[in-house]
Amino acid sequence: MLEIKDLHVSIEDKEILRGINLQVNPGEVHAIMGPNGSGKSTLASVLAGREEYEVTSGSILYNGQDLLEMDVDKRAHAGLFLAFQYPVEIPGVSTATFLKSSVNAVRKGRGLEELKPVDMLKLLRQKAAELEIDPKFLQRSLNEGFSGGEKKRNEMLQMSLLEPSLGILDETDSGLDIDALKIVADAVNKLRSPERSFIVVTHYQRLLDYIVPDFVHVLSQGRIVRSGDKSLAFELEERGYDWVREKA
Amino acid sequence: MAETLQRNNTDQLTRFSTLFAQTEQSLNGHSTDATRSIRSRSMEVLEKTDFPNRRSEDWKYTSVAPLLAPEWVLPSGSQTAPRAQAPGTGITIHFQNGILDRANSDLDTLPEGLLICSIEEALEMETERDRVIKFLEQEIVTPENAFIPLNGAFARQGIYLRLKKGVRLSSDIHFVHSNESTGAPLLISPQLVGIIESNAEMRITETFQGFGGTYLTNILNRFEVGANSHFEHYKFQLESPAAFQVNNTKAYIHRDSTFSNYNLELGGALVRNNVVTIMLDSGITSNLYGAFLGIDRQHLDTQTFIDHAFPHCQSNELYKGILTDRAHGVFNGKVIVRQDAQKTNAYQQNSNLVLSPTAVMDTKPQLEIFADDVRCSHGATIGQLDENSVFYLKSRGIPDAEARRLLQLAFLQEVLDNIEVEYLHEYASDLLIAKFEKASA
Numbered sequence: 001m002l003e004i005k006d007l008h009v010s011i012e013d014k015e016i017l018r019g020i021n022l023q024v025n026p027g028e029v030h031a032i033m034g035p036n037g038s039g040k041s042t043l044a045s046v047l048a049g050r051e052e053y054e055v056t057s058g059s060i061l062y063n064g065q066d067l068l069e070m071d072v073d074k075r076a077h078a079g080l081f082l083a084f085q086y087p088v089e090i091p092g093v094s095t096a097t098f099l100k101s102s103v104n105a106v107r108k109g110r111g112l113e114e115l116k117p118v119d120m121l122k123l124l125r126q127k128a129a130e131l132e133i134d135p136k137f138l139q140r141s142l143n144e145g146f147s148g149g150e151k152k153r154n155e156m157l158q159m160s161l162l163e164p165s166l167g168i169l170d171e172t173d174s175g176l177d178i179d180a181l182k183i184v185a186d187a188v189n190k191l192r193s194p195e196r197s198f199i200v201v202t203h204y205q206r207l208l209d210y211i212v213p214d215f216v217h218v219l220s221q222g223r224i225v226r227s228g229d230k231s232l233a234f235e236l237e238e239r240g241y242d243w244v245r246e247k248a
Numbered sequence: 249m250a251e252t253l254q255r256n257n258t259d260q261l262t263r264f265s266t267l268f269a270q271t272e273q274s275l276n277g278h279s280t281d282a283t284r285s286i287r288s289r290s291m292e293v294l295e296k297t298d299f300p301n302r303r304s305e306d307w308k309y310t311s312v313a314p315l316l317a318p319e320w321v322l323p324s325g326s327q328t329a330p331r332a333q334a335p336g337t338g339i340t341i342h343f344q345n346g347i348l349d350r351a352n353s354d355l356d357t358l359p360e361g362l363l364i365c366s367i368e369e370a371l372e373m374e375t376e377r378d379r380v381i382k383f384l385e386q387e388i389v390t391p392e393n394a395f396i397p398l399n400g401a402f403a404r405q406g407i408y409l410r411l412k413k414g415v416r417l418s419s420d421i422h423f424v425h426s427n428e429s430t431g432a433p434l435l436i437s438p439q440l441v442g443i444i445e446s447n448a449e450m451r452i453t454e455t456f457q458g459f460g461g462t463y464l465t466n467i468l469n470r471f472e473v474g475a476n477s478h479f480e481h482y483k484f485q486l487e488s489p490a491a492f493q494v495n496n497t498k499a500y501i502h503r504d505s506t507f508s509n510y511n512l513e514l515g516g517a518l519v520r521n522n523v524v525t526i527m528l529d530s531g532i533t534s535n536l537y538g539a540f541l542g543i544d545r546q547h548l549d550t551q552t553f554i555d556h557a558f559p560h561c562q563s564n565e566l567y568k569g570i571l572t573d574r575a576h577g578v579f580n581g582k583v584i585v586r587q588d589a590q591k592t593n594a595y596q597q598n599s600n601l602v603l604s605p606t607a608v609m610d611t612k613p614q615l616e617i618f619a620d621d622v623r624c625s626h627g628a629t630i631g632q633l634d635e636n637s638v639f640y641l642k643s644r645g646i647p648d649a650e651a652r653r654l655l656q657l658a659f660l661q662e663v664l665d666n667i668e669v670e671y672l673h674e675y676a677s678d679l680l681i682a683k684f685e686k687a688s689a
Contacts, residue, residue, distance in 0.1 A: 048643055076645035088640040092658025092665075098641070101654065106645035158644060 001026050001197050002067075002166060007058035009039075009046055016042045018222035020058070024166070027194040031208055031233060032201045034219035035241040040201045041085060043219070044170040047199075048082035049075055062166070077109025081164035083155040085171040089143040095154065096138040099124055099161060106162050127160050131187060149180035156187035167191065168199045173207040185210030205237035218244050260316040261295060267435075268401055271322055275404075282371040286381070290388050290400025297394040309578040309610045310549045314518055315464055315492050320435035322402060323347060332457030334422035335484065335675040339364075341407070343425045346436035346465070348405045361415035367406035367441060380408060383441050383470055387498065392522065395494045399437045399468040406439030406468075409452075413445035413474065420669075421452040427487065429461030436465045446474035446502070452481055453672070458488030458515055469497040475529070476504045482672060484679060487515035489544070495521045503529035510667060511567075512676050513540035513548050514683045521550040530560045538567040539663040541680065542575030542607070543687045549578035556589040556619075565596040568663050570656055571607035572687065579611045581626070587618040596626040601633060601659055653684055 002024040009017035016039045024030055034040050046053050047060070049072035060067040062080065070078065090098070103123070104114040115123065128135055131153050143151050152172050159167055167188065173181055188198060188211050200211055208216070208230060216232040217224045225244055226232060236244065268291050272284070299316060300307040323345035331352065334340045339358065342349040348366060358364055363376075367384075370376040388400045411417060427436055444450055456465060465487060473479045479499075487493050493516050499507050509523055525534045540548045554563045569577045579598045600609045613626040633655050641651035660680060667673040 050639065071648075072639065072642040073645050073647050073651075076643060082643055084640070084643075088634075088637050090637050090640070090655065090658065092661045093654055097654075098644075101646050101650065102641075102644035105647065105650070109645055162645065 001063060002199075003059075003061040005059045005061075007043075007046070007060065008056045009042055010054045010056050011042070011052060015056070016053075016222055017046070020222075020224060022217065022224065024197050024199065026165075026197055027192075028215065029192070029198045029200060029211065029213045031211075031213035031216045031230075032199060032219055033203070033205070033216060033233065033236060034244075036203070038219040039222045040203075040219055041170055044082060044085075044168050044199070044201050047080065047168055048072065073105065074109065076162065076164075077106055079165035081159050081162055081167045083152070083159060083167065083169045083172045085174065087143050087151045087155055089141075089146075091141045091144045093142050094139055095142050096124065098142045099138070099158065102158065103161050123161065127157055130160065130190075131157050131183060133157060148175045149177065152176060152180060152184055156184055160187055160191060163191070165195060166197050166199070168201070170201050171203060173202055173204060181207065182210060205233045208233045220244050260299070263319065264294065264398070264401070265291070267320065267322070271402070280368060280371060282377070282381070283368050286384055286388075287401050287403075289385065290397040293388055293391060294394060294397040294401055297391060297397060299394045306551060306580065309576070310518070310520055310547065312520075315494070318433040318462060318464075320464065321432045322404075323434050323436060330426060330428070330459050332424050332426045332455060334424050335453050335455060335482075336420065336422070336671040338420035338422050340422045340424060343405075343423070343438065345427055345429075345434055345463070346403075346405065346425065346438045348407070359417065359419065361412035362417060363408070363410045364421070365408055367403075367408045367439065370408035370441075376408065376410070379443070380441060383472065387468065387470055387496075392496065392524070395466050396468055396496050399439060399466050399496070402435055402466075403437040403439040403468070406441065409440065409442040411444045411448045411450050414447045415445075416449040417451070421450070423452065423454045425454070425456045425465070426459060427456065427463055427465060427491065428459035429463040431461075434461070434463035436463055438465065438467050440469045442469070442471045444471070444473050444477050444479045447476050448474060449478040450480070451669070453484065454482065455484045455486065456493065456515070457486045458491050460488050460490075462490045463488070464492040464494070467493070467495040467497070469495070471497075471499040471507075473499060473501045473505045473507050475502045477502075478506045480508045480510070480669075482510045482667075483512070484676070485511070485513045485515055485519065486679065487519070489515070489517060491516050493519045495519075495523075497522065498524040498526070499534075500526045500528055501532050501534060504531035506533040506535070508535040509537065510676075511536075511538035511540075511550070512664075512679060513538065513550070514679060516546065516548070518547040519549065522553070523550070524553045524555075525563070526555050527557060527561050530558045532558070532561040534561070534563045535666070536563070536565045536567075537663050537666045539660040539680070540567075540569040540577060541660065541683050541687070542569065542571045542577050543683075544573050544575065546575045547578075548575070551578075551580045551582070553582045554584070554594070556583070556585040556592045556594060558588060559590045559592070561589065562593040563595070566663055566666065567598045568600065568660055569598075569609065570601045570603065570660060571609050572603040574604075574606045576608045577610070579609075579628075580614065581612070582614045583616070583624070583626075585615070585617045585619050585622055585624065589619045590621045592619060592622040592624065594622070594624040598627070599629045599659075600631070601656065602630055603632065603656075649688060653688060657681065657684060
């Protein structure tokens with residue numbers, strides 16, 4: 001599904017990722033952990049297609065295609081979804097209008113017909129209910145004045161509507177209380193399937209109590225310094241990131 | 249340079265004088281003494297008034313030279329432009345190139361308490377005559393700019409409107425102007441004198457729809473809003489791409505009244521708005537809202553003036569614009585809070601998006617505050633679309649062009665969201681979307 005080879009990434013001439021190798025197969029959940037500044041969010045941003053990052057060498061293949069050559073909207077059509085660490089507030093665009101435009105654009109990109117307004121409304125209501133989102137929310141401007149938890153739930157709503165084949169969560173858990181965290185984890189777990197993969201970028205082990213990963217990778221100074229199963233996450237929690245730094 | 253401009257002005261003045269003399273001759277016997285007297289008075293004032301030039305602070309960013317170059321002629325009553333639609337149901341008054349289209353207007357079925365007639369007719373009425381003369385002369389004799397006496401000299405079918413005290417009009421009034429020039433450039437001079445008496449409520453819309461050609465719509469609106477009344481005034485400007493518009497709208501507002509003015513500026517090659525509100529007492533609220541979208545080489549200029557002279561009044565002002573291609577936008581918001589106007593709340597915001605390196609926006613908030621116990625704020629911004637927002641939308645599969653359009657629409661939607669009447673909100677949104685589609689085509 002996703003194959004990252006010797007990825008080097010710089011921003012303003014400063015090298016942040018220094019040779020990342022990662023293979024994600026269908027159905028797998030990979031957790032990427034690491035201290036602040038280790039390059040976790042940079043990796044998520046490059047996958048999503050942010051332009052301010054410069055890929056100086058290496059490659060990313062997504063379902064056999066060169067991901068780095070794909071436009072941002074095309075990546076979404078191809079099934080890639082990034083849940084933002086800081087979802088953008090957009091005054092004047094209602095959440096419902098945004099969701100409709102997004103769902104139909106993605107459907108169009110996947111060669112499906114646009115949804116009829118009545119079916120769209122049904123879908124939005126159903127998915128919102130699953131995430132315990134008040135339907136009144138949909139009428140509000142996108143993310144404007146939403147609490148941290150509301151924004152993250154809104155990200156999960158988008159993810160469940162767009163049914164990606166690869167979901168990337170960029171520190172979605174940061175700042176959430178346990179209730180909100182459970183809702184986020186539930187949304188991911190509901191979507192887990194043998195065809196669908198996830199990359200969960202997180203600073204804290206706590207999220208992994210709820211989303212149990214198949215693999216855990218520890219990022220430090222732009223490299224994956226350790227990989228293992230979920231027990232690695234517990235070890236990290238126990239010993240702290242300094243332990244990894246020393247090892248590296 | 250200055251000398252050339254002066255001489256051009258003089259040439260144009262001579263042409264206006266000639267046009268005036270010809271017109272008066274042709275009207276011989278078909279015009280009442282009272283209307284002729286107002287026109288002559290206007291012409292006299294015009295002859296003594298210079299057209300504004302860019303040395304004057306209020307016209308620094310807008311040259312009126314393109315308005316003075318053509319050999320203007322007056323519309324004849326026999327021309328028939330296609331007829332534009334009103335924004336909704338209600339009382340509709342149609343104009344063709346500024347000339348009242350009686351046959352298609354609802355003048356014979358007006359509700360109780362509402363008078364709408366031509367100014368010529370009003371001047372024949374004992375009850376209205378003095379007021380009409382007083383109100384028109386008040387504007388014309390010491391005009392804020394030469395376009396006002398120009399309107400006075402050439403307006404032939406101005407409209408007089410009076411809403412009786414205590415009447416709350418349940419139907420909205422729509423003035424629909426269909427403008428088109430198929431030959432020589434036309435000078436179109438709509439004129440509206442409106443009186444809303446005390447304890448009354450009314451909503452009017454003005455739509456200016458162009459169907460092509462070169463013409464100048466030179467508008468004079470003069471409103472009197474009586475005590476404890478509510479008056480909403482909407483202007484939807486959709487003039488032709490080669491057309492010009494100058495709009496002088498002035499409202500005199502009495503105690504405890506609310507005046508709300510909504511402006512959607514989408515058409516025209518060169519457009520200048522002067523919106524003036526004079527607060528004559530306490531307890532007054534004045535709301536001015538405007539949205540504009542300039543493409544190609546459009547020049548869209550708005551100047552507002554709010555005069556706070558009494559305590560406990562409030563003014564809210566929000567203007568937002570988007571400029572692309574080689575378009576040029578101008579906003580100048582003047583607010584005076586005079587010494588006696590304590591406890592004034594005055595808010596003004598002008599925000600703009602400039603989307604191409606060749607587009608220009610000039611904005612100038614101008615607050616002069618002489619009272620000490622007031623709350624006033626103003627802000628002016630010029631910026632580009634937020635690329636983080638564009639990225640967010642694209643990451644959800646929305647193509648670049650659509651993402652940008654969605655954000656631009658949202659930017660101007662903030663102004664339209666102040667329109668509380670649903671059908672007008674929808675109408676304004678639809679016009680905006682149509683213009684965006686044209687802009688991206």
